[in-house]
Amino acid sequence: MKLKLAIAVFASSLCVSIASSQTPIAKPPVPEVKKVTASVFAHQRFVCNTGYTLDACQQQMLTLRAVLQKYPVADLGEWTWVLVRSQDWKRLLAERGLNSNTAAITLLDKRIIFFEEALVTDVPGRGPELILQWGSSREDLLELAVSHELGHALCHEPDEWKADAYGRLLRNHEEFSCKTYSYLKNSHSPKGQTALVAR
Ligand SMILES: [Zn+2]
DSSP, rough: OOOHHHHHHHHHHHEEEETTTTTOOOSSSSHHHHHHHHHTTTTTTEEEETTTOOOHHHHHHHHHHHHHSSGGGGGSSEEEEEEEEEHHHHHHHHHTOOOOTTOOOETTTTEEEEEGGGGGGGOOTHHHHHHHHHTHHHHHHHHHHHHHHHHHHHOOOOHHHHHHHHHHHHHHTOOOTTTTTSSSSSOOTTSOOOOOOOO
């Protein structure tokens, strides 16, 4: 399976990995963020895919973690957060048959979330492309991606509409419960379109 192959590659040929419980990073640009969030991220693993330099990995992971810390990550249990360079991302999308406007992927069974580099730093070409496709700034796209994927992860929810609805609750700081939309039927359709159907 291509999926298993991709995971094996990520697991065996990482160029850089940052464990949340460790502080081996030299010259962290924003040490306050790491200190404050150490316990929040106690069970989270942060990894940069093959091709990243240590410096780029550190910088971009700090951007991701700065957004993540605003959400109830401590309730997640153990998950792995992977950054993938934009130049490698489209191949990943093609292998999985995903639309080019996809910038994050959650593998519920593996407890892994992949984020494209263009969400956390300016990437010429791909950055403007995503901004145009989604009609949002990069900062808003990162916020949207993090909250949406957390909707999947926190509720172990495979349905796209429901994950989006849970993500919206998180972004708007509304009361959050995985029971809120559990009574609704799933919204998958063959074309990937979503529609809400009440039971
Ligand atoms: Zn989703």
